[in-house]
Amino acid sequence: MENNLNTSEIKAYCNTFCEKLTFSHFSHQPVITGKEILELSEIRQINLFVIRHLLAEWRKEASKIKSPYFNYEAPEVKDALKEFMNILSRQIAIREDDFFPLLQNATYDTILLIFSPYDYYMHLIHDPDKEELSLQELKRTAKYVKINSNLLQALIEKVEATGNQRISKEDAGHLLNEVFQNIQASPEDVDGYMTKFSTIEPLSETILYGTTADTYDDKQQVQQEEHFDEPTPIDHEEGNGESNNDAFQTLNDHHSSSQKPSIAEIHQRQKITSIRKHISINQRFMFINTLFEGDEESFNRTIDYLESCENKRSATSFLASEYPHWNEESEEVEEFMELLLKRLS
Structure with missing residues (x-):
């Protein structure tokens, strides 16, 4: 199922792509806000993954403030913490050095999700920072995945069917294989995304796969034959003239x-x-x-x-x-x- 992506070249591409994208913003702004993050890239998935990585780091930092001397499960405390996080979420202001690694990770994840969703979801399952796969975390991630998202929804359903809130990485990998074997339809078309990436930094099949265009076409044919559900396309253009x-x-x-x-x-x-x-x-x-x-x-x-x-x-x-x-x-x-x-x- 894997497309044998050229990982080293993709990471190098992400570095150059992100340098150009960050320069376009930070050349005239000292920080980037939450609203600006959501509008940074024409590829909306990148923006959403930045927010996902940001909130994940935020949750890690928030967990560090917990002291063994206090009850953080008390309703009043939970409500206060939630309100505190709501206030902070409206005050995002990130400097370039702190923002760049978030953007790099988001761009790399987006490329995997578009050009090899199997690789992306396997990487998600085998997160080295986690010992098991959490159903709650999968559902949280689903809020940010807008490309080939039907695969993640199918995986969530399979995990729910086990009746467990957490499962091993090995079991999750087996469930993901079942998803790819059983879902029928084609993955999202990649041509439009190739064009959008290339407006910032040229992206080619050689960068992605380390192969010639002919081999890339063959890989595309194999990918089409995998037949998994195509999500409902979302058009970001303005209205079509309806009232x-x-x-x-x-x-x-x-x-x-x-x-x-x-x-x-x-x-x-x-x-x-x-x-x-x-x-x-x-x-x-x-x-x-x-x-x-x-x-x-x-x-x-x-x-x-x-x-x-x-x-x-x-x-x-x-x-x-x-x-x-x-x-x-x-x-x-x-x-x-x-x-x-x-x-x-």
Whole structure:
């Protein structure tokens, strides 16, 4: 299943790519903020992986402040820590030397995920810093994976089916092999990503595989024959001229499609009683900075109003009126509407 990636060349490529990308920002800014991270690269997966790595390091640092003399499981303490993390998430400011390794790791992971998803998920499973694979960590990672994400969802379902919250790396590897053997359809097309990478630093099949173009074509044919599900493509372009109400209604229809859902999707679509209580820290960060342009007051006011809505029509009409510039096909709007529809289903 592996594509025998040219690891040394890819790492060298990532270094050059990241040097150019960081220069484009830090040549005129001393730090990079959370909002700027989400907009740094045209390849959105890179930006999301930076946030993932950042929050992972943040959790490690946060765990170091715990003292054996205090009860960190007390509800008041947990609420205070959560609020503290929410406040910090709105104050991200990273200098170039600290940001560069985060961007390098994110770029390398993105290349693996696009050009050899099997390699990416195997690397995820065999993280040297962890002794076992955690179901919670897999679900946390899934929030940031937007390319070939169906593979991770299938792996999560298989881990859930074992009834365990943690499994060994060996068992997880066997489950991943089953995923690749059983999922049917093609991986995401790589040509568009080759072009996007190359706008910053030329990327070729020789860099990726250390082979000629002919051999690369053969590898692409083999990869196509592996047949795994292609995720629903997400277009980041602006709206297509529909009215705002129609746009939000189209999104509503998309989430209410008659396609048979997977086990994970069934759980994801279960009704919730509160939007606010089901917004994760990373979602809150993403919504405020991207959908509400950093305006926390506007975010809170909108959530309060939506919590009071009694049906989908009134909620979507409000959003179409107040935020006509939202791109209904963006990941942020998709996730926001997913929560709204769970609340009003």
